[in-house]
Amino acid sequence: MSKFKLLIRITIIILCLIGLGVAIYQIFIWRDDSKQIDNQVEEINRLVGPVEISSTDNSELINPPEDKENPYWDFVKVSMIDVDLAKLRDINSETKGWIQVPGTNINYPFVQHNDNKFYLNHSFDQKENGAGWVFLDSRNNIDNIDRNNIIYAHGRINSVLFGTLKNILKSGWLDTPKNHLIKMSTESGNSIWQVFSVYHTQTTSDYIVTDFKNDETYLNFLKYLDGKSAFDFQVEVNQNDKILTLSTCFTSTEKVVMHAKLIKFVTKN
Numbered sequence: 001m002s003k004f005k006l007l008i009r010i011t012i013i014i015l016c017l018i019g020l021g022v023a024i025y026q027i028f029i030w031r032d033d034s035k036q037i038d039n040q041v042e043e044i045n046r047l048v049g050p051v052e053i054s055s056t057d058n059s060e061l062i063n064p065p066e067d068k069e070n071p072y073w074d075f076v077k078v079s080m081i082d083v084d085l086a087k088l089r090d091i092n093s094e095t096k097g098w099i100q101v102p103g104t105n106i107n108y109p110f111v112q113h114n115d116n117k118f119y120l121n122h123s124f125d126q127k128e129n130g131a132g133w134v135f136l137d138s139r140n141n142i143d144n145i146d147r148n149n150i151i152y153a154h155g156r157i158n159s160v161l162f163g164t165l166k167n168i169l170k171s172g173w174l175d176t177p178k179n180h181l182i183k184m185s186t187e188s189g190n191s192i193w194q195v196f197s198v199y200h201t202q203t204t205s206d207y208i209v210t211d212f213k214n215d216e217t218y219l220n221f222l223k224y225l226d227g228k229s230a231f232d233f234q235v236e237v238n239q240n241d242k243i244l245t246l247s248t249c250f251t252s253t254e255k256v257v258m259h260a261k262l263i264k265f266v267t268k269n
Helices: 004-045 084-090 165-170 215-227
Strands: 052-053 060-061 079-080 094-098 106-109 146-153 183-185 187-204 243-249 254-265
Touching: 004 084, 004 106, 079 183, 079 187, 084 165, 165 187, 165 243, 165 254, 183 243, 183 254, 187 215, 187 243
Parallel strands: 146 243
Antiparallel strands: 052 079, 060 254, 094 106, 094 183, 183 187, 187 254, 243 254
């Protein structure tokens, strides 16, 4: 074997070893990040968690349909969740609420920073972590409830954060009507949202719009989202609705998205 060929082989072996070392290091970091997230979730659940509550005199039904057979009327009877957010703000002052999605593991407090980058690589305690956390779009005001309220999180393969949001595209989730809602608790009140669209899409910004020129523009936006759904929820939406959008990664180039409209709100005393 010539010295040149031997040098080529040695170079290839070294590059392979370097690549293997980098891969092992990345796996170590991923596992460490996940462990830290698991510990934080455990601590959060030890400190505080959702408490189921029934309707009160403060209950407000939002944009009810005339059709009494609409699932809306069943969902507004479902118990709501209430969370003592003050305890969570002692850990992170940017805590804005708690979100729960039936049929998934999504049952977390969500936060909000002044940009949409910070919580991509910082956890609930605001320390650096590649797993990030569940966060509200920086443009939204959840206490006033905008027309399109957007919550993001990484789709971790170990099912934490929005990892199980991918389940909404499976028949087991879609064929279970009691899954088709989202519960939320914020400082201003507790709410229920009725799902009307789920899909995966190429990574784009067409569904994360928060500012609309007029009612017609907003209505066209809602029709667009409804038309993208992989499942017919038979839910009507109009310009009087306010919606919640959940977004996470499906693949490296696609997202999983869920949209739900506000149907019930209970103001906190």
